[in-house]
Every structure is written in C-alpha cells, then in structure tokens.
Amino acid sequence: MTTTTSHTPESEGAPAAPLETAAEAVLRPARLIHNEATTEIPVHLLFRDDPDPVAVPVAPAVVGRRRGTGEQPRVRRPAPVRARPVPEVDPELAERPARVLPGAAGVLAGVCGVAGCLFASWWAGALPAAVTPPGLPAGLAGAGPGPAQWAGFAASGALALLGFGGLARGRTGRAWVLGLFGRYRGTVRRTGLMWVNPLVLRRRIDVRLRHWRSEPMPAVDANGVALRVVVLVVWRVKDTARAALGVEDHEGYLRECVEAALSRVLCRLPADPPAAGRGGPGKDGATLRDTEAAGDALTRLVAADTAPVGIEVFSVQPVRVEYAPEVASRMQRRRLAALDAQHRDTVLTSVVDSVEDTVTRLTLRGLVDLDDYERKALVKDLTVAFCTGRTADAD
Incomplete structure (x- = not known):
C-alpha cells in the first residue's frame, strides 16, 4: 500500500521547528509582541518610567505602533481647561443689619x-x-x-x-x-x-424683584449673520452692601454682563435650522429659535457674572430675535426661495408617485401593452397632466 503525504506551502522550504516540552511552555513568559503586524501593547509598559505621577487618561486600553518601524506613537496630554476668573470683592462687604x-x-x-x-x-x-x-x-x-x-x-x-x-x-x-x-x-x-x-x-x-427689557442689542450668530436681540431679565439685589459699594453702578454692570453673555451664546448657534436655507444647526440641532435652550445658557452665564456683586438673576430670556436691518431683506428672500424649493420638491415627489402608481396599475391589470417607447410617452404625458393639475389647484 502506498501512503501519500500532502505538503502545505508553509511547510515547504522551512526547517522543522523543535518541539517544546510542557515545562518549557509553562516557564516561557507570555509574548507581548506576536509578530510585525501586532498593534497591541499594554499602555502601562510604555509609561512605567514616566516621572509624572499624574495618570494620563487614554480612551483605549492599548495603543498602536507604526507597522514595520517599531516606533511607538506619542500620546498627547490634553490641555487643561482654564476656568474663567471670578471677580474678587472685598470680604468685608457682606450685608449685616445696622443698629437703629x-x-x-x-x-x-x-x-x-x-x-x-x-x-x-x-x-x-x-x-x-x-x-x-x-x-x-x-x-x-x-x-x-x-x-x-x-x-x-x-x-x-x-x-x-x-x-x-x-x-x-x-x-x-x-x-x-x-x-x-x-x-x-x-x-x-x-x-x-x-x-x-x-x-x-x-x-x-x-431690593424688590425687578425686570428689565432691553433695547435691541446687536449680535452675530454662528454663521456670521448680524442680528438684533431683545432680552427680558428678571433679577433683584440680594446683598445690598456689595451692590452699593462693591461696584460703581450695579444696574449698568448688569447690562454689560447681559451684552457679554449674548455675544458668547449667540455666536455658537445659527439663527435658523437648515430648512430655512441656512447653515447647519448647532450642537444637538439647537438654534436660536429654541428660546428655552438659549435662555438657560444666558441665565447661567449672567448669574455667574453678577453673583460676586450681590445681584441674583432668575432668568434671562430672549423675547425677540430678528435679523439686522441691513440683512433682513436678503435673508427674507433666501427663506422664501428655500420654502419655494421645498414646496416644489414635495409636489414633484407626489407627481412621480402618482405617475408610477398609474402606470403600474395599467400594466398589471392588462389594460395596455406598452413597449419602452410607448411607456416613456405615457409617463411624460401623465407627468405633464399631474403637474398642470397640481399647479392649478395651488393657484
């Protein structure tokens, strides 16, 4: 009987490797790098000699190395986020009752x-x-x-x-x-x-609860479009000593803080959603038309800025957001053009669906037997008829 032995391409031309004993396999440490294509190296081995005791936050558990070079990529430390400085007020300026x-x-x-x-x-x-x-x-x-x-x-x-x-x-x-x-x-x-x-x-x-409706203040949205914004601020004086002595004019200081907060919040969001023909929305699809989100952000900023001078701010709500006079007419034309384009797209989609449904029913029921040329002519005639009918209904 003849025994046939099959050879694989890996076994040809390669010397036979010596077999390892069970003891050697147990004593041999786990290999960290398997071959040249391996991209997994424990992070703690790369930074075990780092003198900085602060741990570096790295999202993945391993980092990759450049294929075939053996060079490890540099991990950039995230830049620390610096908090905004809080105005310091004389600690002796704290309200206390007077003797009368x-x-x-x-x-x-x-x-x-x-x-x-x-x-x-x-x-x-x-x-x-x-x-x-x-x-x-x-x-x-x-x-x-x-x-x-x-x-x-x-x-x-x-x-x-x-x-x-x-x-x-x-x-x-x-x-x-x-x-x-x-x-x-x-x-x-x-x-x-x-x-x-x-x-x-x-x-x-x-010290009563007061409200202030501002005049139209200039601002710019995330797309650089000039705006005019009117806000309503509800506030009161909480610490009379700081409001009277910690700042020269606490009402003027409040107005300046509102204007600064407007410039910081409105520049992050667009005025209109993409459906109005403008740029994309901001984070999570928010726009300046969402007055609740914009009001919450404005309230947090103004309250943090006015707290050191004894002013308590309850709400800062934009009551009117409109385009500046120099760009209002142009933006109005763009919005009308966008609405017209959206209406045309809706009408065209409806017409195409109606034509497709009509041709499909005629063909499936065997009412007509059309070749390609006749089918195209029928589709064209139906499209014109449906478009004419929709236009007449719209007028």
Whole structure:
C-alpha cells in the first residue's frame, strides 16, 4: 500500500521547528509582541518610567505602533481647561443689619430738645409775655441770657436736631445702606418710622424683584449673520452692601454682563435650522429659535457674572430675535426661495408617485401593452397632466 503525504506551502522550504516540552511552555513568559503586524501593547509598559505621577487618561486600553518601524506613537496630554476668573470683592462687604432705634425715641428726643429751648428762653427772660403761661414770672435772669442759658440753648438745640434729624421712614422693598466716614456700617431693611444716626451717609437700594427689557442689542450668530436681540431679565439685589459699594453702578454692570453673555451664546448657534436655507444647526440641532435652550445658557452665564456683586438673576430670556436691518431683506428672500424649493420638491415627489402608481396599475391589470417607447410617452404625458393639475389647484 502506498501512503501519500500532502505538503502545505508553509511547510515547504522551512526547517522543522523543535518541539517544546510542557515545562518549557509553562516557564516561557507570555509574548507581548506576536509578530510585525501586532498593534497591541499594554499602555502601562510604555509609561512605567514616566516621572509624572499624574495618570494620563487614554480612551483605549492599548495603543498602536507604526507597522514595520517599531516606533511607538506619542500620546498627547490634553490641555487643561482654564476656568474663567471670578471677580474678587472685598470680604468685608457682606450685608449685616445696622443698629437703629424706633421712631418714638427720636420723636421723644426732639420734643425734649424743643422743650429745653423754651425753658432756656424763659429762664433768660427772652420769652415774650404773651407766650408766658399765666402765674409764672417773666424770667429768672432779668439781665439777659448768660453762660448757663447759652449752654442750655446749645444742649437743647443739639438734642432737637439729633432727635428730628435722625427720623427716617422705611418702605417695603427698599433698604438703606449706611456708611460713616467711608466705612460700611450696616443695612436697614426695617419698615415704618425709625431713628438712624443723622451723621451716617444713607444710600437707598431697591431690593424688590425687578425686570428689565432691553433695547435691541446687536449680535452675530454662528454663521456670521448680524442680528438684533431683545432680552427680558428678571433679577433683584440680594446683598445690598456689595451692590452699593462693591461696584460703581450695579444696574449698568448688569447690562454689560447681559451684552457679554449674548455675544458668547449667540455666536455658537445659527439663527435658523437648515430648512430655512441656512447653515447647519448647532450642537444637538439647537438654534436660536429654541428660546428655552438659549435662555438657560444666558441665565447661567449672567448669574455667574453678577453673583460676586450681590445681584441674583432668575432668568434671562430672549423675547425677540430678528435679523439686522441691513440683512433682513436678503435673508427674507433666501427663506422664501428655500420654502419655494421645498414646496416644489414635495409636489414633484407626489407627481412621480402618482405617475408610477398609474402606470403600474395599467400594466398589471392588462389594460395596455406598452413597449419602452410607448411607456416613456405615457409617463411624460401623465407627468405633464399631474403637474398642470397640481399647479392649478395651488393657484
């Protein structure tokens, strides 16, 4: 019997490799690189001598090497994201209540001062006889006011000025920021009649919930088209000390922050979706017509910028987004052209579907037997007829 042995192309011309024993196979370490086409190398072996203890985030578990060169690709460290600097405000500028007295105390002090002045006048004999109560002498000092009477006049007058001059009326939704010799002394949020030291400088701040509708502000969308945007801002003063003393004009600062946020948000999104004949949408298909998304982004930015000066922003919503006058007519023509093209495409698709359905039914039911030339002529006639009918219906 003849035994036939088959030879494979790999076995021809290659020396027989020595067989490994089981012990050698166990002791031999796992090969990291199998052949020249292998592209898997553990990352920890590449960076085990790296002195930087910070771990490098790499998305895949392995990195590839250039085929046939043995050179490993360089892994670029991601650039750190720098946060926007937050304005620093004097830590001493934190709202605290000021010391005030009830209004009755000021009224009582003023009345006492006036009474003291009258008594000093009577004591010096300077009080007219018509004003002097009956049964009382005209005065104790007939020679005129002396040092004692002048001292009484001064003390009583000062008491009257302090009593009546310190009276103030607190109103709901208003606060007084007090300062003495350039130093913050506290905030008064009380209502009604009260007595405040007349030597302090008072500055009234409106702490009610307020809204501000801006004038049309210029902006540019992601496609570079000039826009005019009107926003509605709902805000209030939360920390009166920082709003009054931490910035020169807190209302002007709020307006500047809104304009800056508009320029940062609107430049990331297009004004219109692609259906209007413009460029592609922004991230996740958002556009400036999505006022909710744009309003949320504006609110976050403005609230973060105004928080250090004691202003609390609740919402910043765009109420009107329109093209600038210099580009409004051109963009209107482009939008009309895009709508017309979309309408034509819809009509053409409907006509083609109707022609196809008509020809298919006629052929399947055996009503007509057409060759290629006749079929093309029928399709042409049906297309013209359907297009004419759709145009007449549209008119």
